[in-house]
Amino acid sequence: MIPDHEFEKIEGVPGPTKQEIRCLVMCKAQISSDDVVLDVGCGTGGLTVEFSQRVKKVFAVDKNPQAVEVTLQNLKKFNPSGDVELFKNDALSVMENLPPLDVLVIGGSSGDLTPIIKRGHEILKKGGRIIVTAILLETRSTSVSILKELEMKPEIVEVSVARGKVLNSGTMMKANNPVAIITGYKNFN
Amino acid sequence: MIPDHEFEKIEGVPGPTKQEIRCLVMCKAQISSDDVVLDVGCGTGGLTVEFSQRVKKVFAVDKNPQAVEVTLQNLKKFNPSGDVELFKNDALSVMENLPPLDVLVIGGSSGDLTPIIKRGHEILKKGGRIIVTAILLETRSTSVSILKELEMKPEIVEVSVARGKVLNSGTMMKANNPVAIITGYKNFN
Amino acid sequence: MIPDHEFEKIEGVPGPTKQEIRCLVMCKAQISSDDVVLDVGCGTGGLTVEFSQRVKKVFAVDKNPQAVEVTLQNLKKFNPSGDVELFKNDALSVMENLPPLDVLVIGGSSGDLTPIIKRGHEILKKGGRIIVTAILLETRSTSVSILKELEMKPEIVEVSVARGKVLNSGTMMKANNPVAIITGYKNFN
């Protein structure tokens, strides 16, 4: 996992997703090297880069041109040869023309959470996974509710990480903001 | 409890202790209106002010002249008539000449944690309480260890609070740094 | 604050609300000795007892007869002379005939969260407070949403407490389940 501070950043673009959360998303996504992944709301590109190093193909989308720009920079820095297709667009438009997906990750949805999950469920392969990383309270309950409705057996964990700053006077624990990771499985028995 | 943002602040002086932690310290301290309290490492004066509104007498000490200055400002703002004695000094010197205490609160100890707790135990009344608020890892284990040695039945809770920022787009959960509250009781049965 | 283990308990009745959460609810409720409080979903009676020791009058309601029974036991144990009126009923029925309230606390709502908050808002005095303690994800977002709609300036904190078990081999940190505390103020400026 790439340390947080090594990513290029642009002010006003959220991310990168913190290392521990990237790690947990990779686990929950149960990725394999054959997977096709869509990263919605790629922001700084933290998850896009990590997926690109582990799967066959990554599609990444963000409406914010600066997010697309910094994601591109991070791909060049960490995985210039990765098979990644980047879209400066809204997710629903991009999802009209995508091949079947193994994994859909949603880090930001610009108010379209419900239709993105529903459309994602349609284009997900059997056995595919949807993973939502939520910093908003409302995203948590909405994601669980829709995944339940779609019979995707939602799982939710809320993760709080405090990182020690090792000083001479002692180790000061500094909190990262809590993130909920919601996971659903298609045709899971 | 006074909201965090209403306290005067000086850059470089830590605090105020967040509202929820102040609230829990008041509970753990089992304060009554007759109590005499010593606040070691008063910083911005958050706890000093809250104690001053609820007990008979507060002594507060900090080595940092700016901490003493801003604590004074906050006392003037929130409780100008409170019975508070403020010392710009190191805690151990001040503790040589204090009357018996009901409550000793330690928010900062400048490397003197062990002797401050030991001296505090000596000048604590029967039934008195020592409360340490710890942001450093080492303060937690050291406090538990010394309070155990002094047979003060240590209790420790680690408290993580995330506060929602209510926006139009949703409620963003922002973490405060975790704080451990360690409590010991003198002659507790 | 009464230690958790001192409360009488009946299997199948949730609670008591953990000490740290009771403490924070008292703070968020900004109680004074003149206050009239309604405790909805009183469960084991932890909050009912604590309020009864600090305010003028407490109404407490629970649909579960065993909850009413154990709350009664705890009132007898900790505050036999407190002015508490207990109802084995659903909250909305009870709320038809109550005097104006200073504080409404909702610990359980049996699916009636929205109407209970709305009715509470109607019978709350100017300056009154509504406090919801939420262990369910959905209660959090719903409470924030309704309090926003009622222009009650919702505040939400999520509180995670880990309590140390002090053993000879060391101090084992055991987590309590996270609780969100949502607070709203009537005619707050």
Place this chain on the structure above:
Amino acid sequence: MIPDHEFEKIEGVPGPTKQEIRCLVMCKAQISSDDVVLDVGCGTGGLTVEFSQRVKKVFAVDKNPQAVEVTLQNLKKFNPSGDVELFKNDALSVMENLPPLDVLVIGGSSGDLTPIIKRGHEILKKGGRIIVTAILLETRSTSVSILKELEMKPEIVEVSVARGKVLNSGTMMKANNPVAIITGYKNFN
């Protein structure tokens, strides 16, 4: 990652290490398929199994015969062909005769934390990693202190995970106990 509930368990043997923590340990350990790993205090074998599926060779040790027994059962269940050597012994004895290690994981140390880390540092390859998972307060500060002394650039994160139980009435958040993960690097520049 194997779900927690799929592991065989024996009463009195701690573990398995929860899924999210196993996931984070794999990340922090920066494992590669060539790695030689020692798992000290293997307990139920959760980490032993996960490592065995990802690295060249795993040594695992526990003093408790039942821990060795259940680890063996879990290896048979999840990775019968993995290259794992299991010792019912104390860690320091086993560490006298091991080949150079890439990764040392310490989940339990039976009071020998300091000598185990020091001996581990000696037999660690250049670039090797030591990872301690700590549920005890004292293990956290001691690990950081020794790794600092050994100039292993300690990093510590404390991880709190709450898992949602999805019910008809809503999603109840249940906390796992917090775990600290302390990591050190040999000859890190």
